[in-house]
Amino acid sequence: MTKHDTWVKLKPGNPYEPVLDLFPYGLPMRDPFPLERVTVNREQVALWIIDLERLIPPQANALAQLIASRRGVHVTEVMEEAVFQGGFAMTDGWVEAMECGAEGFQRSKEVADFFETAPQPPSARAWREFYNSQHDRWIEGDEQPPPINSIDDIDPRLRTPELEQHWKMRQVEQAIAAGGYSVFDVLSGRATVDVLNQIDPNNEWSLVRDDDDFEDDEIYE
Structure with a gap:
């Protein structure tokens, strides 16, 4: 079964x-x-x-x-x-x-x-x-499903924004684990930003610091 x-x-x-x-x-x-x-x-x-x-x-x-x-x-x-x-x-x-x-x-x-x-x-x-x-x-049987290794393995009809975000963060976690980042880079978020810029080049990811000067309508990802 x-x-x-x-x-x-x-x-x-x-x-x-x-x-x-x-x-x-x-x-x-x-x-x-x-x-x-x-x-x-x-x-x-x-x-x-x-x-x-x-x-x-x-x-x-x-x-x-x-x-x-x-x-x-x-x-x-x-x-x-x-x-x-x-x-x-x-x-x-x-x-x-x-x-x-x-x-x-x-x-x-x-x-x-x-x-x-x-x-x-x-x-x-x-x-x-x-x-x-x-x-x-x-x-009753023992059918085995094909493995899912990325969002591309999921039928497009079943994808949701939440699901795509989940797989993106899973990809980030795997890349950080294999990337040799320092503890400081992980805790500060630098590792996450670095990986996001690699896997999601269509968006520019950066850290937002307390002393950053930005307008209210400026969006940081």
Whole structure:
């Protein structure tokens, strides 16, 4: 089975707030998008699956007790259901932010490809074929995603300004570690500025000192 690598933060007012202190890094998700579908009152509802495999016992127990209390069922029933489906189902609409690794980016690319190529709106048959492929390869199988070594390895449709900034700073950290800079250069910021000017030549980076004389509308990067 593939090791899943998606984490999400939830919007304020979500039904999981009573136990979120147990999840300082967010909730681990089996899929990087709501893959599961159920029909409620003749309407199709999309579901995320909180990844049971990556939960420690206190987290799993807290979620099971919370869900059981809200549904008015015994906690054993909730746990059995979670074991069967690989995690706890969560209704779509509560996710505020998501972080993922190579698997999450690859599967996000696949769902983007699906919606670009499938009939619009996607037919039930088309979705079922996509769903089965995801389960066979990523959930039941052991599909391995291509590695991500730079922002260029991430599909352009999935890139955000925050993601690009993250990869830029990661590149800076790697260059500083390999650059032989002194402790003073690192602490003063000189190493960071030097590396930024190397990897981002389109912008001129410099240190701003307390005695620098500049206008209010002058921008320093």
